[in-house]
Structure formats: structure tokens, C-alpha cells
Amino acid sequence: MKFRRSERLVDMTNYLLEHPGQLVSLTFFAERYSSAKSSISEDLTIIKETFEQRGIGSLNTVPGAAGGVKYIVNVNRGEAKGFIDELCRVIASPERLLPGGYLYMTDILGDPQTVNTVGRIIAAAYAKKRVDVIMTMATKGIPLAYSVAHYLNVPVVIARRDNKVTEGSTVSINYVSGSLKRIQTMVLSKRSLAEGSNVLIVDDFMKAGGTVNGMVSLLEEFKATLAGIAVLVESEKADERLVDDYTSLIKLSGVDEKDKSINVAQGNYFAAE
Template identity: 80%
Template sequence: MKFRRSERLVDMTNFLLDHPGQLISLTFFSDKYSSAKSSISEDLTIIKETFEQRGIGTLQTIPGAAGGVKYIVDIKEEEARQFIEELCSVMSSPDRLLPGGYLYMNDILGRPQMVNKIGRIIAASYANKKVDVIMTMATKGIPLAYSVANHLNVPVVIVRRDNKVTEGPTVSINYVSGSSKRIQTMVLSKRSLATGSNVLIVDDFMKAGGTLKGMVSLLEEFDATVSGIAVLVESENTEERLVDDYLSLLKLADIDEKDRKIHVTFGNYFSS
């Protein structure tokens, strides 16, 4: 089937967006559209320029016989800043305040468009790093983890607090919760993570960072490398932070339960 150029550009763009980080040869596109490689190269140049102008991402060209192009996700700083400002406003609503100073976040984590944008912002920060797997802790971090994984085109592994018979043999460790100082257990299936993997840890909320530090320790059992740690919200009022190198989009600066006021500001995303 012969494609008109306009059809080819639309179809190529859609294919690239559906396969982020995947090396695609010019031969593949040439055969797919029954077009000369020179025409495909011109089309890719147009797509690359449009992606970069719109802040969608870029196309990375790999030369040589085994080369091709990769779509790398990105986001303009202005777009990210505007969205994070919106999140700060949404998170500051007094209606989110729960007994004990906790915040209700399930509505945010249940909105596909919002979670997709959060995932894109995080993914763009690690798009040029080696990431083989996204790791998160069950359960609230799961939507964010899958969103980031979708933008980086990598699998997700989920750490749990108890064994599941359906996961087969597992590796478990004990860790100290940063906030409660209690000893807890986390478990990961042996089959879920290959030895030596490069892992990006993603979670929804960080207080002292005990759970995140526990996941880092768990990764040591797999001889894995931590590519980074990213959270949606970090708590500012913490005496001792158990992890140092991390990315946060929002910071919970203060909660006044008496007056029902929540102060949420930018995390370290623009300063990290």
C-alpha cells in the first residue's frame, strides 16, 4: 500500500509516540511505507523539528547499518511549571485534610490525564539515563509507576508487604519505617527483576523516606543499580531524611489541622 506523504507523517508520528526509547531502523519505515530512505529521512526531520518546537520530545539518530531513530520523551519547562502550579492549587484544598494530618490523594491518582502528565514530567527527567525497570511500592504508587514506564517504554515491578503465592519464590528484607520507626517487611518476586537491572524508583509520597531506602536495600539483593528516585509529593517537616538524591514535584510545606489549611509548594524538580 502506497501512503501519501501526509498520511505517512501522521502514521510515523503515531508509531514513534507508541514506541518511546525503541530504536527503529530506516529500513523498517521504508518497507512499511514503500518509500525511499531519503524520503523517510526527510519525514523524520520534519517530525523531529515539530516535536522539539512543541516540547513533545526529540528524535535521537543512531548512525550506521544497525542504527535508526529513537523517540525520547520531553516536556517544556513552561508547560511543566504551569501543570505543577495547578497541582499545588489542587493539593492545597482543605477538603483533602484527613484525621492525623494525612492528605487524600486518590482522586488525583485516579485521573488518567493527570497521572499521564505527572508520568511524562518524571519520565522526561530520566529519559537520557539508563533505565530498565520502574519500581514502586504497592499500592498508591502503582498508577504513577505505570505512567512513567509507559513514557520510557520499560516494565514495572511492584514491591509488596507480604508474600503472594502467585509470584513464586521471593526476596524479602526488613526495614525501619522512617516515620513510625517500626520494623516492617517488603517482598519482591525473584522472577520480576533481572540481576544487574537499572531501576528507577517511583512513589506517590515521601515523608522520612524509610520505604524508599528499604527499596534501595532490596535492590542490593538483586545487584541492581538505582537510576533515580522520584516522588510526587515530599513532606518538608521531617526531622531526618533517609534518602538524599531524589526528585519531587510537590512539597507539603505545612498542615494546620485546627484552621484546616494546607500549604503545598514546588518540590525540587526545577532545582535538582
């Protein structure tokens, strides 16, 4: 079947967006559309320019017989800031306040569109770094970890607080919970993480950082390298913060149960700019 150029452009764009971080050869596209490689190269140039102008990402070209193109995710700075500001407004609703000063976040982390956008924003910050695996804890942050993993084209490993028979032998550590100030256990299947992997830790909420710090310690048992730490929400007034170097989208600066007020602002995501 012979494709018109407009059809090729639409289908190629869709394919690249669905396969971020994957090297795609010109031969693959040429055979897919029954077109000459020179035509494919021209199409990719158009897509590349559009991606860069819109802040969607970039197309990296790898020369040679085994080369091709690779889509690297990015975000439009203005759109990302607008999204985070809107998310701050949503989180600041007094109706989210739960007894004990906790916030109701289940609906946010259960909304595919929101999780997809958050994952894209986080992935964009680490797209040019070497990340082999996304690691998270068995909490509400799992969907977020999978979203980031999709945009970086890497697998997800999940640390748990108890053993699962289906995961085989595990490595376990004890860590101090930053918020609860008590010893807890964290386990990870031996088969889930290869030695020497570069790991990006992703979590939905960080208070003192005890859980995140526990995951960092667990990586040491696998002789893995920490590529970064990214969280959706951080608590600004956490005592004895156990983690210093991290990326956050939203900062929770205060909760007043009496007045039913929640103060949130942009995190440090744009601080490096």
C-alpha cells in the same frame, strides 16, 4: 497502499509517540508506507524539528545497517511548571484534609490524564540516563510507576509487604518505617529483577523516606544499581529524612488541621536547572 506525505507524517508521529525509547529502523517505515528511505528521512527531519521546537522530545539517530531513530521523551518547561502549579492548587484544597493530617489523593492518582502527565514529567528527567526497570511499592503509586515506565519503555517491578503464591520464590528484607518508626517487611519476587539492573524508584508520597530506603536496601540484595528516586509529593518537614538524593514534583510544607490549611509548593524538579 501508497500514503500521502501528510498521512505519513501523522502516522509516523503517532507511532513514535506510542513507542518511546524504541529503536525503529528506516526500513520499517519505508515498508510500512511503501516509500523510499530518502522520503522517510525527510519526514523524520520535519518531525524531529517539530518535537524539539515544542519541547515534546527528541529523535536520536543511530547510524548503520541496524540503526534507525529513537524517540526520547521531554517536556516543555513552561507547560510542566504550569501543570505542577495547578496540581499544587488542587492539592491545597482544604477539602482534601483527612483526620490525622493526611491528604486525600486517590482521585488525583486515579485520573488517567493527570497520571499520564506526571509520568511524562518524571520520565523526562531520566530519559537520558540508563534505566532498565521502574520499581515501586504496592500502594496508590502503582499507576504512576506504569506511566513513567511507558515513557521510558521499561518494565515495572512491585515490592510488597506480603508474599504472593503467584510470584514464586521471593527475597525479603526488614526495614524501619520512617513515619511509623517500626520494623516492616518488604518482599520482591526473585524472577522480577535481573542482577545488575539500573532501577528507578517511583512513589506517590514520601515523608521520612523509610519505604523508599527499604526499596534501596532491597536492590542491594539483587546486586542492582539505583538509577534515581522520584516522588510526586514530598513532605518538607519530615523528621530524620532517610533519603537525600531524589526528585520531587510537589513539596508539602505544612498542614494545619485547626485552620484546615494545606501549604504546598513546587518540589525540587527544576532545582537542577
